[in-house]
Amino acid sequence: MWRKLSVSLIDSNRLRITKIREINRESPTVTTFIFHDKLCFRAKPGQFAMIWIPGVDEVPMSLSAISPDGRCSISVAKVGEATEALHKRKTGDVLGIRGPYGNSFALVSGSTMVVGGGTGLAPLVPLTEELAELHAKVVVVAGAKTKDELLFLDRMTTALSRTDGRLVAVTQDGSHGVEGLATDVAEQLLEKEQFDVLYTCGPEEMMYKLFLLAERYEMPIQASLERLMRCGIGICGSCIIGKFRVCRDGPVFSVKQLREVRQEFGRFGRGSTGKRVRIPS
Numbered sequence: 001m002w003r004k005l006s007v008s009l010i011d012s013n014r015l016r017i018t019k020i021r022e023i024n025r026e027s028p029t030v031t032t033f034i035f036h037d038k039l040c041f042r043a044k045p046g047q048f049a050m051i052w053i054p055g056v057d058e059v060p061m062s063l064s065a066i067s068p069d070g071r072c073s074i075s076v077a078k079v080g081e082a083t084e085a086l087h088k089r090k091t092g093d094v095l096g097i098r099g100p101y102g103n104s105f106a107l108v109s110g111s112t113m114v115v116g117g118g119t120g121l122a123p124l125v126p127l128t129e130e131l132a133e134l135h136a137k138v139v140v141v142a143g144a145k146t147k148d149e150l151l152f153l154d155r156m157t158t159a160l161s162r163t164d165g166r167l168v169a170v171t172q173d174g175s176h177g178v179e180g181l182a183t184d185v186a187e188q189l190l191e192k193e194q195f196d197v198l199y200t201c202g203p204e205e206m207m208y209k210l211f212l213l214a215e216r217y218e219m220p221i222q223a224s225l226e227r228l229m230r231c232g233i234g235i236c237g238s239c240i241i242g243k244f245r246v247c248r249d250g251p252v253f254s255v256k257q258l259r260e261v262r263q264e265f266g267r268f269g270r271g272s273t274g275k276r277v278r279i280p281s
């Protein structure tokens with residue numbers, strides 16, 4: 001058993017080279033890259049991979065699709081050097097992959113609310129697909145600034161069609177679905193309906209508001225956090241929040257862990273020098 005475990009850790013730390021099989025433009029700023037990987041297809045929703053863009057950098061990315069036939073994907077927002085370089089890659093170009101790393105969302109078969117914003121929806125799609133398999137009641141609140149930036153509505157709708165669930169799209173400018181913030185919609189839903197757990201991933205300010213709501217309604221929340229990552233395996237300390245390392249102890253944090261880091265959660269991250277920096281609101 002111990003031998004088996006060590007072999008699997010060694011395997012996930014080994015860099016694999018894979019080809020981009022397909023590229024799908026999701027929005028003006030987000031593109032999905034589909035590839036095959038012998039380990040990532042065994043990942044659980046919420047886990048991430050370290051993606052090496054040869055000659056540029058290595059960055060953490062959630063797996064936005066995990067398929068038993070070996071196909072996986074990452075859905076990438078163009079925000080800086082590495083992600084811009086990735087957006088220039090074409091079908092057939094190579095990427096390096098390490099992982100899958102980190103913990104995953106814990107599946108609950110009851111009544112669940114899933115709240116995501118922007119690329120935060122990436123790990124929430126495979127989560128919703130797995131929750132749908134459990135025949136859980138799943139209500140998804142998908143938020144974005146505008147209609148063009150709403151992601152994965154088709155995949156969410158297909159998954160939810162198998163459940164007693166529904167999708168609520170929310171845009172800040174009202175160009176699609178409900179006008180406003182995902183957190184406002186979540187609050188209205190919590191006032192009317194009972195949920196066993198709240199899952200979230202997206203801007204930290206949004207997740208912090210949801211954490212406060214979960215505390216008010218005395219319910220569990222699982223939030224997937226982002227921090228600057230270098231090693232991805234708990235060694236370098238780039239990703240610390242309180243006493244935790246997001247790559248190793250997360251990225252999915254329970255309500256108990258979030259309480260322990262509430263001085264930093266939603267407020268401070270770490271810059272490239274390790275210095276504490278305020279999270280932009």
Ligand SMILES: Cc1cc2nc3c(=O)[nH]c(=O)nc-3n(C[C@H](O)[C@H](O)[C@H](O)COP(=O)(O)OP(=O)(O)OC[C@H]3O[C@@H](n4cnc5c(N)ncnc54)[C@H](O)[C@@H]3O)c2cc1C
Binds near residue numbers: 048057074076079083
């Ligand atoms: C566990 C985990 C999972 C992640 N999953 C995804 C994912 O599925 N899709 C995805 O697109 N990104 C994801 N990210 C974020 C992604 O790793 C960063 O966007 C990427 O490392 C930025 O690299 P860069 O060189 O392009 O930008 P940098 O040069 O490092 O940063 C450029 C600028 O963008 C800002 N920035 C960095 N990250 C973000 C961000 N996420 N949103 C807005 N601004 C940002 C920086 O503060 C900086 O000002 C994830 C991060 C973690 C830790």
Ligand code: FES
Binds near residue numbers: 229236
């Ligand atoms: S990225 Fe190195 S400890 Fe987390």
